[in-house]
Amino acid sequence: MTKFLLSVFLISVTFLTAQNLKSPSEFLWYELGTQFTRHHEVVDYYEYLAEMDMARVKLIEYGQTNERRPLLLAFVSTAENIQNLDTIREEHLKSTKGESDANKSIVWLSYNVHGNESVSTEASMKTIYDLLTSKSSYLENTVVIIDPCVNPDGRDRYINWYNQNKNTPFQIDPNSKEHHEGWLSGRSNHYMFDLNRDWAWLTQVESQQRLKVYNKWLPHVHVDFHEQGVNDPYYFAPAAEPYHEVITNFQRDFQKTIGKNHAKYFDANGWFYFTKERFDLFYPSYGDTYPTYNGGIGMTYEQGGSGRAGLGVIIGNGDTLTLSDRIAHHHTTGLSTIEVASKNVDKLNMEFKKFYRTKNFRYKSYVLNGNADNIKALEELLGKHEIVFGRATNGTVKGYHYQSGTTSSLKTDEKTLVVSTNQPKGTMVKVLFEPNAKLSDSLTYDITAWSLPYAYGLDAMATSTIVNTAQTAITANNYKLNPSYAFVTDWDSMTDAKFLSDLLKNDIQVRTSYSPFALEGKNYQRGSLIITKSDNEEHKDFLNTLSTISKKHSKDLSSVSSGFVDSGKDFGSSYVQMIKKPKVAILSGGPTSTLRFGEVWHFFEKQLQYPLTVIDEKYANRIDMDEYDVLILPGGSYSSYFDEDKLKNLKEWVQNGGKLIAMGGAIDGIDGENGFGIEKKENKKETSETSLMPYENAQRERMKNAITGAIFKVKIDNTHPLAYGYDSQYFTLKLGNEAFKYLDNGNVAYLESNSKPIAGFAGSEAQKNIQKSLVFGAEGFGRGQVIYMVDNPLFRGFWENGKLFFANALFMVN
Secondary structure, eight states, X not given: OOHHHHHHHHHHHHHHHHHHOOOHHHHHTSOTTSXXXXXXXXXXXXXXXXXXXXXXXXXXXXXXXXXXXXXXXXXXXXXXXXXTXXXXXXXXXXXXXXXXXXXXXXXXXXXXXXXXXXXHHHHHHHHHHHHHTTTGGGGTTEEEEEESOSOHHHHHHHHHHHHHHOOSSOOOOTTSGGGOOOSSOSSSOTTOOOGGGOTTTXXXXXXXXXXXXXXXXXXXXXXXXXXXXXXXXXXXXXOEEEEXXXXXXXXXXXXXXXXXXXXXXXXXXXXXXXXXXXXXXXXXXXTTHHHHHTTSEEEEEEEEOGGGTTTEEEOTXXXXXXHHHHHHHHHHHHHHHHHHHHHOHHHHHHHHHHHTSOOOOSOOEEEEESOHHHHHHHHHHHHHTTOOOEEOOSEEEEEEETTTTXXXXXXXXXXXXXXXXXXXXXXXXXXXXXXXXXXXXXXXXXXXXXOHHHHTTOEEEEESSOOOXXXXXXXXXXXXXXXXXXXXXXXXXXXXXXXXXXXXXXTOOOEEESSOEEETTEEEOTTOEEEETGGGTTOTTHHHHHHHHHHHXXXXXXXXXXXXXXXXXXXXXXXXXXXXXXXEEEEESTTBOHHHHHHHHHIIIIXXXXXXXXXXXXXXXXXXXXXXXXXXXXXXXXXXXXXXXXXXXXXXXXXXXXXXXXXXXXHHHHOSTTTTSOOEEOOOOOOSSOOOOOGGGHHHHHGGGOBOSEEEEEEEOTTXXXXXXOOSEEEEEEOSSOEEOOOSSOEEEEXXXXXXXXXXXXXXXXXXXXXXXXXXXXXXXXXXXXXXXXXXXXXXXXXXXXXXXXXHHHHTOO
């Protein structure tokens, strides 16, 4: 068959298929918008389209969620384009090397990253149907990639809850229960993580699996469909300031082009909308910024509704907002986006190619020394982003030194990690590694600092020249262990914490030293792990089990023939204590934040891999807490939770030997005279005459008291068990202005006088209030311990250097 005849045949088949395709309403047996569609039904419809129109729809399963729901991508285009899909992709990616003759636009539409923003997936079905029928002309020069549901676990959680609690027919009164979702909302994924904050950090399986495919396509346009408050009109591009400085003029201008096209349709329908407000392009881990920093036009679209809206609800102006209304709006912007892309193919390809030209960034290389496990963890993250890195050679480099904030020198060797901006992902490297991102406006939607050298606790240098790298050979470790008096290893990373967790779960007895010591030619720091043969005599397979666990975690163990140390404390000293295998519980529900709870839950199950008992606040008073050694209170709002009886019971439990870990807002519930004694620092207000200002300036004035995710250098008392494995300083990510006074003793991490942010925004009044304040601390209470974590070391799972503090709180503090 000739190429011409093949084209005629494909066109004929396409026309006949389109005529026979069922709409979502016809397929589902109910009018779209009158019910919520469960995830398996959505999957059924996409599979139906792929089967009925296999020439124009290619459906792949790119992964599964924690709850085993499939994650799908639908590739939609003309039959000819689908037939040549790999060729189109390969030609497009040549643009990152400046070699492409690509003539197609690539548009990626992501729906329902927040599960209870449920209209998105419904709109996706209407959008793909119209692309295959009435709007098929858009596909001639465009490949559309549709992810119908980024967060199936959260979406089904919301829909199942709604169907169980709604009236029949649905009730539009906003006071009805169906408009008041409970604590465990559908917004987040299984582990209660916000997937729209995880694009850069990749802590969640959904993000990890999605990015593998995303990096194979790097679309010209990416849209993240959301919902906001029920009374808000629709939001679409262009975004608000601040824009990160790496965003190009074209990326800014094309957002306006798309926005104006949307406005044309919204104006014709009399629909309200707003632009250039609230949703900025700065924090790198969003579904709009991450694609933008990879050369695309990344955008957030926000429909009013979310979990409050249900199938219909009365809004503030007296109108009724229905699910059908919400579908219409997202459907319109989705098709409008594809329309604009199809009309600007040449421009999109030309500018995408320009984006990947080598840029003259101020810093050309980022050079990092430090803990080998932390460097390895950072390399794993970079590998997932397909960011190229290497190891240095012996020498010295000069540049901006992160730890001192000055220009100085740094020695390098084969263990030194080097990440250069001279690579296709160079813009992403700058955004993730730069010491302090330039902020054009203090009014931001999220945190303003995230620099990876601080997050991973590495000694870093940013250089204005490219630092050469060399291949380094990796030496295999020998994990066959011979009988010995004891085995000793270091304690300074999350790898060590995972290793200890595995040992304890396998009933291997482990000791730790509260004092530095030297033995058989090696120096060991506080917290070093000591595994003696005599402690484990009753373990039937001690050496084989220890060898297996060591190999699993790539841990080198030093075999020692005696517990008689050269300096420090002998192994029989009271300074060398057995590490208890703690039974740990965490409070959930009510006063806790779902996000803060989820961070701890995920830390235990997916990182530390240590058992955790979840106790809901509804029945917590019926639990015998004497069964547990540790109780974690994750961040939240506890001001009204701890009544006199609850606080009394909690204090008695600690006095009897319990260990309490209070994080963030939980400290508010246990402070003061009736609590555990920790005192809040109150922001002193000026007593001078009232300052008058225009109403429109009030929001900016309030920013003086705000800290929007800024990095501060703090002092560390690394002789305390809570800080084992740390140096004398630590960089903390401070998320708010709340501050607590120093403890009488046990101030482990703290801000000194004149502390200023190393990176990110902190208002002038907020800075005053946090001077000489606690970050992490521990104090004895009876026979127990209270550990305070004012800042969150587990925030979004990406602040790698904070996680050892949490492990220390579990295992080292007694």
